[in-house]
Amino acid sequence: NGALSDATAVDKDTSENWFLSNSAGSGPFVLESYEPNSELRLKRNDNYWRKAPTIPQVVFRQVKDAVAQAQMLQSGAADIAMQIDAETAKTLEGSNVVVDKVPSYNFVYIALSPGAKANTVKLTPEVREAISIAIDRTSLIDFTVGGAGRAIATPIPLGFPGGDNHEIPAYNPDRAKELLAAAGIGDGFTLKSIYPDMNVYGVDFSLMMQKIQQDLAKVGITVELSPVPFANWREAANGDHIPLTAVFFAPDFFGTSQYVDVFGLSEGSVWAKRAGGATDPSIISTETGKLREQALAAPAEEAEKLWFEAGEQMAKARIIIPMVSPDLILAHSPTVKGVRYSACCNLPLAEITN
CATH class of the missing domain: 3.40.190.10 (Periplasmic binding protein-like II)
Structure with a gap:
């Protein structure tokens, strides 16, 4: 067939x-x-x-x-x-x-694609950091799930090996403005956002993206929202890619390797492709894959530390930016x-x- x-x-x-x-x-x-x-x-x-x-x-x-x-x-x-x-x-x-x-192991995240065809500015690490800290996660969790969820810093579920104790990015719009000004785009720019028109784990994606749109507007970033059916979202994500999107993830088994596979940005991985790694190879990680192999071969205590380090690297890349782990x-x-x-x-x- x-x-x-x-x-x-x-x-x-x-x-x-x-x-x-x-x-x-x-x-x-x-x-x-x-x-x-x-x-x-x-x-x-x-x-x-x-x-x-x-x-x-x-x-x-x-x-x-x-x-x-x-x-x-x-x-x-x-x-x-x-x-x-x-x-x-x-x-x-x-x-x-x-x-x-x-409490759940599920999470909802936004993702940035530096290699997206529709980008109007270069999504450098500094610009990605500005976008991340311009979002008020506490009020977003209150707004989307009535506070019935947990903040999450890296794309590894809370409670999974290496998923806990990462620092949650602090809401800091003033610092975000400084980063954007240093990047030469302090006067603002536009981000196109295509995302699935869905309610997942109790999170209405349109409501969440409207909240993110409002937060980013405060630092001069205009977000154009385009909710679409999931099949259309997947086509856009895998085609010309999407500057800013929102997605969800749930585990297939209790183990952290699946998250490093999907979100670790190793060459050829799902999000290395969706984030436009072929156009912007600077986002490709050569380390997360090594950490994955080491962790899979290590005793549990040592593996925990290796998974944590992989989580730190994924968080610092600011390609995958988790928003909430809803109850x-x-x-x-x-x-x-x-x-x-x-x-x-x-x-x-x-x-x-x-």
């Missing part, structure tokens, strides 16, 4: 359309149907190698608005809601809906059992019963 696994796959693999309508795996559920930006249906895999799930089908519906999700829970139109924010959760008090709040709010019908948060997949579907 066009799938390739060799070095040419990135350019020549043509299997995506097949995978959008077929399953190829051994998990507890298999794909039944998929409508982009609308609905995903999974059915029980009766050949699952472990005990088969008790529920025959899972239906995911894309509902951007947290209030609408809460209403669906209360009316019985939905059994579980995964994108309820702290303020909306308050409206469920007194109802029969079960609401649990737990996860699990809201569900009282008839649904087995709902729990997991580092591997947010919600282990095979454990759910009703």
Whole structure:
């Protein structure tokens, strides 16, 4: 079906359309149907190698608005809601809906692409630092998730090896103005921002980007906001790249190597490409990959220090700039059992019963 696994796959693999309508795996559920930006249906895999799930089908519906999700829970139109924010959760008090709040390993971040075609100025390390410290993270967390989240400094989850105790960049618009003036752009410039039009982990991306737009305007940076469907965002990020964007990330397993793989800016890595490393090779890191290999081979205590150093380097690059690690709010019908948060997949579907 066009799938390739060799070095040419990135350019020549043509299997995506097949995978959008077929399953190829051994998990507890298999794909039944998929409508982009609308609905995903999974059915029980009766050949699952472990005990088969008790529920025959899972239906995911894309509902951007947290209030609408809460209403669906209360009316019985939905059994579980995964994108309820702290303020909306308050409206469920007194109802029969079960609401649990737990710290999460997920995070939302902004990213800068020095190699983006649409850049109007050179996004040097100093300019990237100015952008970072011009954002008031405390008020952003209050504004987006009602304070129900934690500040995060580097793209490694809090609680993962090497993820804790990094210094959170302090809000300092005056220093940001000084850095921009020293770079010769003190009179201001424009940043184009394309981002997914989504609500993820209770964070409405449009609201978050409006807050960032307001903060950056105070130091003379005009941000042009363009919310788009996720597929269009991915095309832009991987095509001409995006000067300023917003994205999200959740772990696939409990381990830090995946974050260094994605965000470490090693040559050929995901964000080295999306940040335009081919155009601006100064962003490429030769160190994070080495730290990753050393950490994977090291005893746990030594590995922790190596992961921390990799996190420091990713933070100092200011290509990936985390904004918030939102608390996860699990809201569900009282008839649904087995709902729990997991580092591997947010919600282990095979454990759910009703």
